[in-house]
Amino acid sequence: MELYFQEHGIDREGESQRAATRQSNLLRFASALATLHSAEGAEPQRMMEHVHALQADLIDTETEVSGTPPASKKVIANLPYINVKRNGSGQLPTCPICTDQFELQEQARQLPCGHIFHSDCIVPWLKQHCTCPMCRKELPTDDREYEEEKTRALQEEAASYMRSQMFS
Known part of the structure; x- marks a missing residue:
């Protein structure tokens, strides 16, 4: 181990x-x-x-x-597999974590933000962090307190925005 x-x-x-x-x-x-x-x-x-x-x-x-808690086990398990294709310029993409080039039609895991990774690269990352290593978009977690704090922060931000719009 x-x-x-x-x-x-x-x-x-x-x-x-x-x-x-x-x-x-x-x-x-x-x-x-x-x-x-x-x-x-x-x-x-x-x-x-x-x-x-x-x-x-x-x-x-x-x-x-x-830092951020791990991504939800369910989210990790349900990440879709996609078959890698050439990008718009005809190149095969690379995994941002290991920087190895994907093989044509190789299976990769795709995050909700659209970034793709080797399964062996992204799963260990997501077991420690709930964010995409490229764009930092957050995935759901199993940490109830963290999720509640995120919700509370969004509500406070929305309320602050509404107050600023009412008095401007």
């Missing part, structure tokens, strides 16, 4: 290191907040700067750790 992770560029040690970095940043952040709470005089200003720097580190670490 370890060979699989190596072949697909899955860095399992990097995950544990990022988690340790995140935990370290959280502890430093909590310590800085405790110190800030008990500080007097000009000290709070300097401590606030330190807290803001730690907060930025935490946000960066959290973004690296979380």
Whole structure:
């Protein structure tokens, strides 16, 4: 199984290191907040700067750790297979992940955005990310919280747009 992770560029040690970095940043952040709470005089200003720097580190670490969740297992299983054809200029397309040229009539997996990939290339990607590696169009996930947050963000964006149209 370890060979699989190596072949697909899955860095399992990097995950544990990022988690340790995140935990370290959280502890430093909590310590800085405790110190800030008990500080007097000009000290709070300097401590606030330190807290803001730690907060930025935490946000960066959290973004690296979380990213987008994997695509839905059902979506991955139901990706259509297509037979590769020559493009408009008579060339055979290449898989954007491995950069190997497809064979004529070779079966490829097509994402909803239209991009095509070798199945062995795109499936491991989608098991880690819910986006097309070319255009970043998102696919549905099995992560209910992530989907709810996306819906909430879209609703807020629509409401903001409506408010801006009402008062302009």
